[in-house]
Amino acid sequence: DTAVSQTPKYLVTQMGNDKSIKCEQNLGHDTMYWYKQDSKKFLKIMFSYNNKELIINETVPNRFSPKSPDKAHLNLHINSLELGDSAVYFCASSQRGGGGYTFGSGTRLTVV
Amino acid sequence: AQSVTQPDIHITVSEGASLELRCNYSYGATPYLFWYVQSPGQGLQLLLKYFSGDTLVQGIKGFEAEFKRSQSSFNLRKPSVHWSDAAEYFCAVGSVSNDYKLSFGAGTTVTVRA
Structure with missing residues (x-):
């Protein structure tokens, strides 16, 4: 029973397309995050939601839009994909504090 | 602003030898400190964390870390490395005042030779 599950695991797409990544956690945590890991393995936070409220919004292009329908789900939608968006995107959850x-x-x- | 430095990009260690990974943080107040491990193609797994109290913290897989405020360090150690410890290791710092956002170091790649 996976605690934090993301789909899809792999996504290959052409420049200009729009894509979404979904994340779900079954830990009962109240906070969820999106991190981007670049080719040099550097991890940088993108967004954070606490009980469906956006609390961290780092300097990320407007093409990236997170959505949290409830505190167990945090999705990431990316418009007009660019070559530089290629990376590994990690979802995470925690109980705040x-x-x-x-x-x-x-x-x-x-x-x- | 909080930040983390991991001075060693890559460490090679023999199986059975001891391992120490360095981590220095920059933050004005008492930070929350973490070590994570990432195996190839996998997500990050929490090894251990320090919030307060005893400065020597025990974690999973036989790892421990020591918080030294005077040196702004939180080094990770393991007395005897196994081949399965080959992975990427990340140190991270968080704080209450920063909404518990974790800032990660650049990582240290550990290679284990037979």
Whole structure:
């Protein structure tokens, strides 16, 4: 029973397309995150939601739009994909103030 | 602003030897500190964390880390490395005042030779 699950695991798409990545957690955590890991494995936070409310919105292009329908789900929609968007995107969840994050297994996005 | 430095990009260690990974953080108040491990093609798994109290923290897989405020460090150690410890290791810092956002170091790649 996966704690934080992301779909799809791999995504290959052409420049200019729009795509979505879904994330679900069954840990009962109140906070969810999106991180981007680049080709040098550097991890950078993109967004964070606490109880469906956006609390962290880093400097990310407007083409990226997160949506949290409830506190167990956090989706990431990307418009007009660019080559530079190619990366591994990780979803994570935590109980705010209660400890570290639990990460999903990642979505490897390749834009061609 | 909080930040983390992992000075070693790559460490090679023999199986059975000890391992120490360095982590230095920059943050004004008491930080929350974490070590994560990422195996190839996998997500990140929490090894251990420090919030307060005892500065020597025990984690999973036989790892431990020591918080040294005077040195702004949180180094990770393992007395005897197994081949399965080959992975990428990330140190991270978070804080209450920063909405518990975790900032990660650039990672250290550990290679284990037989």
